[in-house]
Every structure is written in structure tokens, then in C-alpha cells.
Amino acid sequence: MLTAPVVLLVDNPPLYAHGVGLAVVLIDLVRVLVGLVALLGAVVMMIWFERKVISDMQNRIGPNRAGPFGLLQTLADGTKLLFKEDLLPGQADRTVFRLAPFLSLMPAFLIFTVVPIGGVVTIAHHVVDLQVADPPIGILLVLALGSVAVYGTMLAGWSSGSKYPLLGSVRASAQMISYEAVLGITVVTVVLEAHGLTTRQIVASQAAHFWDWNALRLGVVPFVLFFIASTAELNRPPFDLAEGESELGGGFHTEYSSFRFATFFMAEFMNTITMSAIVVTLFFGGPDGPGFHVVRWLWPILWFLGKTLVFLYVQVWIRAALPRLRYDQLMDLGWKVMIPLSLAWLLVVAGVHQSTTWGLGVLGGCVVAGGLLFQSVRVARRRREGLASGGSSFEPVPAAPGLRAAATPGKVED
Amino acid sequence: MPTLLAAATLPDAITFAVAAVICVAGALGVVLMRNPVHAALNLVMTLFGIAVLFVEEDAQFLAAVQVIVYTGAIVVLFLFVIMLLGVDRQEQVFADGFVAQRLVPLLLGALVLVEVLLLAHQHWVTGAAKVSGAARGTRTNVVALGRSLFTTYLLPFEVTSALLVVAVIGAVVLARRPHRVPEPGELPDGAVRAAPPAEPPVPSVGGGEGAADGADDETKVVSR
Structure with missing residues (x-):
């Protein structure tokens, strides 16, 4: 293969x-320097892009005053934010409160360093691959930094010393840890196919034809799972429970203002860009695509930008189209659907690598195991619902020790 | 890049010194900070310093796993528990406890320090006495590690994973609380009040059921 x-x-x-x-x-x-400046510029453009696309989908015009097509609106908003008062809540833990925004921002920067944004060029007899760094652990660095990003959100909520940010951050950390598992397992399927961890190698393994792109080659499932999990990891809609405005005020950054708030905002958009770039790298061949003989080094970069732009558009589209999930739905989706599915798919891919017979056997086993899991979840839910509706009608006394509900407190039931 | 590091010993030494200072400062912070969250953050700092040292020793996979597992999962869980239980106030370390409780750690710490000094006195500071150096051979460190894990050391590896699964199941069994009757709103008032209002919240991040637990615990944090 x-x-x-x-x-x-x-x-x-x-x-x-x-x-x-x-x-x-x-x-x-x-x-x-180029990586840094390009990413910062991309964030400014992304904010404008998101606002424009979303207003188009909602049948309105969006920012159109500052600069041509409202392109400078982000700069205007940024300047406004910078000149706002920098509030520090009285109950806040001062050190951690100041630290948290940077803990959000730094991983977003650092993850981008391993993304290959172009081919290999020769500058003054030096062979240069167009990415900031290509460490041997490659994609593992992405996972590691993704797990560091949890701290920003978590500590921001805790250090604010107020209720709603704390709730937002507890939600966020549970959510991010849960979906990191899915990210990790789907990345393993990609690594299995690429025979290596470096992003350059992952890109090179998909270089031949577009049907060698991992999105198609591995079956579409790992790509879909990775994309959903990355959206959850980014705390973007429909998984933005960390900042659910209708429930938590602003969520984990309620107490932040001025530049610190801008930092969170920037980190969120930067992460969106980076994750789209990672999806392109892992599943769509990165900068790979047909080129021409004219400026040869330019085509891979254009391909990379184009593919990333598609995913950025999809992210905005999802945000415009889907309502926010409820918290238990989010966790159910993560733990009862996505993790088992990604694990099963990993086993199937590994089996197919061994031989077709192994692959079919593993597939059968996974289907059986999945059926059992589904059945057990259904039985548990039915038992819970039966107890919840029928239990109190003929058992008014709560002291019956034999009465067993499921471990769920029945508070957030569907 | 081993060749690079071998060629340049100055960057080597500088990296080591910086990482060592980070490690030691973080470790001191863990012990000396009064606020548990600050202590946990200092622990993160130490773990990062160690990860840098791993990279310097060319054990890149170990560095990544160190960050993913320890800072990404374990310390996050610590913080989770600290937040949920609300022990985020300053602790009175010397308020009670026995004298022995203070003396024994001091003694043990001194012993470890003496041991380290004795073991390390021949090879000081620089990377001369590597214990975890890069696996030799033409393959990269990661490939070599993967091969030895899944061939030579397959049995210990699998046994460890089985042990972890058993531990997880054991934790789930132990953490299941006595079941309550659902729909407390439909019960008589007295019964609701008689029901113990505050079991120790089980901080769980995993599982659909755990998620609902977490949501319940959040409401407790609010009412606190």
C-alpha cells in the first residue's frame, strides 16, 4: 500500500x-520569524474571514467600514481592546491569572512549528524544508502541546476566583482530556500508515496520488473522528461548552478584559488555524499537489494554503449551522461513540496491514464487540429510565435498599 | 542531533544548566508553596525541565511521553481534584502532626542527596555519564524503542497494560457510591433532607456516567 x-x-x-x-x-x-508573522497575519485574516462568512450565511453584510471590505476591522477591534482597562478581580489569584492567557497562546504558536507549509527548497546551497522545525517526534509534539493547552483554559477559570469561570474551566478540562484520547488514537492509524512520526514523513507517505491521502486510504472514519475531536479540542461550536454564553456568562474568560482577553481570543483563532493545518497534514497530503514548472517552490505552498482554507471554511460553516451540545451529550459522544469507534478502526487498520484475512477477522470481532457495547448501553439506559419513571409511583419510601438506580444521579438525564 | 551536540559542548552545557535550574526551582516550589494549585504548577515546571533534559539526552520519545502523560493527564487530574474539592486555600503545614513526620522526610532527603552526590561525583554536570543515551544503531530513537518494546519486552509491556486496566476497573468499582433513589423531587421533603446531601464528590473525567457525576459536582462547587 x-x-x-x-x-x-x-x-x-x-x-x-x-x-x-x-x-x-x-x-x-x-x-x-516567517512562521510567527505568517501565523499572526493569518489570525487577523481568519477573524475577518469568520465574521464575513458567518454574516453571509446569516444574510447580513458583516464588517464593511474599516478598510476595503472591512479588512481592517480586526485591527480596529484589537486597538480598542488594547486601550481598555485591564481589570484584575479582587478574588483572583494574581500570578496564575496573569499566567493563564500565555499558557493558552504558546501551545498554539508552537504546534504550528511542525506543520510543513511547503516543499523542500535550496537556499544558497542549503537544503531547507519549509517548516519551522521537524523534530523526530513530530506529531507527538502536537499531542503534547495540545495537552498543555488545557492548562490555559483550566487555570484561567480557576484563578478568576468566581463561579462561572470555574464551571467553564472544569467543563473544558474534562472535555479536552476526553477528546485528546480520540485524537491520539486516530493519529496512531495515520502513523501506522506513514511508518514514521515526523510530519515530513507523514506528508511524504501520501505524496503519490490523491487517493493515497490518508483521508481516503484509511477509510474516511479516522479523518471524520479526528476532525470532530479537533473541533472539540478547540472548544469551538458545537462543542464550546467551556464558554457557553447562555449558561456561564462568558465561560472561563468572563473575568478577563483588555489585552489578556485579546490573548485568549487570539489563541482560539490561532488554534483553529493550526488544527486545520494539522488535519491537512495528516489526512490530505499537506502541501502535496500537482505543480508546474514555472515557480516550482510556490505551488506546494499554494496547495497547502488552499486546503487549509477549505477546512477553515468548514469550521465556520459548522459554527453557523449547528447548535451547542448539552454536556452529557458531549461526554456520551466522546466516550461511548468516538473512543470505541476510533479504537476499533485502529485495530482494523492494523489487521489489514497484516493481511486481508486478519483485517476481515478483526472487522468481524469489532462489529461483535460494538454490538455488545451498544446493547449494554441500551440496557443500562432502559433500566435507568424504568426506575426513574416507574420507581417512585409504587415505591414512595426511599429507604428501599434493594432499589438500585444507575450510578448517574439522575440530574442531567435525557 | 547527536553530531551537533558532540560538536558543540557549550550549548549542551547551557541547555543542561537551564533545564537543571528549572527542575530544581520547580521542585523547591512544590515543597515550599502554600497554595496547592501553585505547587501543582511548579510540578509542571519540573516535569518540563526533565522533558528538556530527555531531549538533550536524545530520548525524544520519552520527552514527548513525559509531557503528554505527566503534564497532560496526571497533573491536570491533580488540578481537577483540587478545584472540585475546593482545597484551594493555604494549607497549615505546621499546624499539627508529629515531630517525626517532619524529621523523617528531612532524614530521607538528606540520604538521597548524599547518595546522588556519591554516585555523581565522578561525572559532574555535563552529559559525559549518559544513562539514557540514544539507542545505538542506524534507526532513530523512536523506531528502536518501538522495536524493543514490541519484541524483546513485549510480555512486560502487555502485563503492565493489563495491570493498568485492572487498576482502572478497581477504581471504578471502589468509586461507585451507594445508589440513591432517582427523582428526589418526587419524594417527601423529610426524605430528601434525610438523604445525605454531600457525599465526597468523585472527581471523574471519564465515562458517560462520570460526566454526569462531574456535572453534579459542579453544582456543589457553586453552592459552596
């Missing part, structure tokens, strides 16, 4: 192959 493309960049980044001189340091510096 693997078409064994040119995997020349497996272990050592080619830039460091001939020692580290001044030129290499300069190239690295430029890469870092």
Missing part, C-alpha cells in the same frame, strides 16, 4: 547535515 516515495528527510533535518554555521542559524531565524 505504501508507495515508498522519496523519504530522504527521515531522521536528520537536511539543513543541519553539514554542521551549523552562520548561514544555517540565519536561515533558522528567518524560518521562525
Whole structure:
């Protein structure tokens, strides 16, 4: 299945192959700076894009005053935020309150460093891959930094010293930890196919044809699961329970204002961009696509930007279309549907790797196991519902020790 | 990049020094901070310092796993419990307890320090005495690690995973509380009041049932 493309960049980044001189340091510096500036610029554009697209979907015009097509609206809003008063709640834990926004922002920056945004170019006899860094652990770094991002949300809510932010952050951390499992398992299926952890290698393994893209090659399931889980990980609608306005005020950042609030806002959009880029890298071949002989280095970058833009559009679309989930629905979806499904699909992919017979056998086993799981969930729900509706009518005394409800307190039942 | 590190010992030493300072400062913070959340954050700092040291020793996989498992899961769970139980006030460390409780850790700590000093006195500071250096061979560290885990050490690996599953099931069984009667609104008032209002909240992040538990615990946090 693997078409064994040119995997020349497996272990050592080619830039460091001939020692580290001044030129290499300069190239690295430029890469870092370009990555930083591009991401910041992309955030500004993304906020405008989201507002424009959403207003189009809601049949209104959206920002159209500042600059052509309202392009400068984000800058205007940012300036306004900067000049607002920076409030610090009296009950707040000062150090952590100040730390939390940066804990949100930094992972968003750092995850982007491993995304390959173009092909390999030669600058002054140095072979440079167009990504800020290509560490051997590649995609694991994404997962690690994603798990660090939990801290920003969590500590923001806790350190505010008020109720609703705390609720928002408790929700958020539970949600992010749950969906991280799905992210991890689906990434394993990709790694299984790519035979390596570096993003460059994952991209190279999908390079031959578009039907070698992991989204198609692995069956569509891992891609769909990863996309849903990444939306949940981003706390974007329909999974934005961390900031559910109708229930929690503003959620974990209720008490934040001015620049610190802007930081959270920026981190959210930056994460959206980064996650779309990661989806493109993992499942859609990254910067891979047909090019022309004119400016050869440009085409991969354009392909990457185009694919990422598609996913950014889909994110906005989802936000416009879907209502927010209820908390128990969110957790049910995560733990009873997505984790078992991703695990089963991982086993099937591994079986198919072994041989077709193994694959079919594993598939059968997974179907049987899935049926059992579904049945057990249904039995538990029926028992719970039976107790909830019928229990009190003929058993008015609560002291019956034999009366057994499910472990759920029956508070947030459907 | 081992070649890079071998060629340049100065960056090596600087990285080590910075990471070591981070580790030690974090460890001191864990012990000395009065606020449990601050202590947990200092623990995160130490774990990150150790991850940097792992990277410096070319054990990149270990570094990633360190961050994912310890900072991403375990300390988050610590914080979760701290938040839910509301122990986010300053603790009176020396308010009660025995003298021995203070002396024994001091003694043990001193012993460990002496041991480390004795063991390390030949190879000081720099990476000369690697214990966890890169796996030798042409393959990358990650590939070599994966191979040895799934071939030579397959049995211990599987046994460990079985142990973890057993532990999880045991925790679930232990944490199940005595079942209450559903729909407390339909019961007589006295019965509701008689029902114990505050069981210790079970901080659980996992499972559909655990999710509902979490939602219930949140309401308790509010009413506190």
C-alpha cells in the first residue's frame, strides 16, 4: 500500500547535515520569524474571514467600514481592546491569572512549528524544508502541546476566583482530556500508515496520488473522528461548552478584559488555524499537489494554503449551522461513540496491514464487540429510565435498599 | 542531533544548566508553596525541565511521553481534584502532626542527596555519564524503542497494560457510591433532607456516567 516515495528527510533535518554555521542559524531565524508573522497575519485574516462568512450565511453584510471590505476591522477591534482597562478581580489569584492567557497562546504558536507549509527548497546551497522545525517526534509534539493547552483554559477559570469561570474551566478540562484520547488514537492509524512520526514523513507517505491521502486510504472514519475531536479540542461550536454564553456568562474568560482577553481570543483563532493545518497534514497530503514548472517552490505552498482554507471554511460553516451540545451529550459522544469507534478502526487498520484475512477477522470481532457495547448501553439506559419513571409511583419510601438506580444521579438525564 | 551536540559542548552545557535550574526551582516550589494549585504548577515546571533534559539526552520519545502523560493527564487530574474539592486555600503545614513526620522526610532527603552526590561525583554536570543515551544503531530513537518494546519486552509491556486496566476497573468499582433513589423531587421533603446531601464528590473525567457525576459536582462547587 505504501508507495515508498522519496523519504530522504527521515531522521536528520537536511539543513543541519553539514554542521551549523552562520548561514544555517540565519536561515533558522528567518524560518521562525516567517512562521510567527505568517501565523499572526493569518489570525487577523481568519477573524475577518469568520465574521464575513458567518454574516453571509446569516444574510447580513458583516464588517464593511474599516478598510476595503472591512479588512481592517480586526485591527480596529484589537486597538480598542488594547486601550481598555485591564481589570484584575479582587478574588483572583494574581500570578496564575496573569499566567493563564500565555499558557493558552504558546501551545498554539508552537504546534504550528511542525506543520510543513511547503516543499523542500535550496537556499544558497542549503537544503531547507519549509517548516519551522521537524523534530523526530513530530506529531507527538502536537499531542503534547495540545495537552498543555488545557492548562490555559483550566487555570484561567480557576484563578478568576468566581463561579462561572470555574464551571467553564472544569467543563473544558474534562472535555479536552476526553477528546485528546480520540485524537491520539486516530493519529496512531495515520502513523501506522506513514511508518514514521515526523510530519515530513507523514506528508511524504501520501505524496503519490490523491487517493493515497490518508483521508481516503484509511477509510474516511479516522479523518471524520479526528476532525470532530479537533473541533472539540478547540472548544469551538458545537462543542464550546467551556464558554457557553447562555449558561456561564462568558465561560472561563468572563473575568478577563483588555489585552489578556485579546490573548485568549487570539489563541482560539490561532488554534483553529493550526488544527486545520494539522488535519491537512495528516489526512490530505499537506502541501502535496500537482505543480508546474514555472515557480516550482510556490505551488506546494499554494496547495497547502488552499486546503487549509477549505477546512477553515468548514469550521465556520459548522459554527453557523449547528447548535451547542448539552454536556452529557458531549461526554456520551466522546466516550461511548468516538473512543470505541476510533479504537476499533485502529485495530482494523492494523489487521489489514497484516493481511486481508486478519483485517476481515478483526472487522468481524469489532462489529461483535460494538454490538455488545451498544446493547449494554441500551440496557443500562432502559433500566435507568424504568426506575426513574416507574420507581417512585409504587415505591414512595426511599429507604428501599434493594432499589438500585444507575450510578448517574439522575440530574442531567435525557 | 547527536553530531551537533558532540560538536558543540557549550550549548549542551547551557541547555543542561537551564533545564537543571528549572527542575530544581520547580521542585523547591512544590515543597515550599502554600497554595496547592501553585505547587501543582511548579510540578509542571519540573516535569518540563526533565522533558528538556530527555531531549538533550536524545530520548525524544520519552520527552514527548513525559509531557503528554505527566503534564497532560496526571497533573491536570491533580488540578481537577483540587478545584472540585475546593482545597484551594493555604494549607497549615505546621499546624499539627508529629515531630517525626517532619524529621523523617528531612532524614530521607538528606540520604538521597548524599547518595546522588556519591554516585555523581565522578561525572559532574555535563552529559559525559549518559544513562539514557540514544539507542545505538542506524534507526532513530523512536523506531528502536518501538522495536524493543514490541519484541524483546513485549510480555512486560502487555502485563503492565493489563495491570493498568485492572487498576482502572478497581477504581471504578471502589468509586461507585451507594445508589440513591432517582427523582428526589418526587419524594417527601423529610426524605430528601434525610438523604445525605454531600457525599465526597468523585472527581471523574471519564465515562458517560462520570460526566454526569462531574456535572453534579459542579453544582456543589457553586453552592459552596
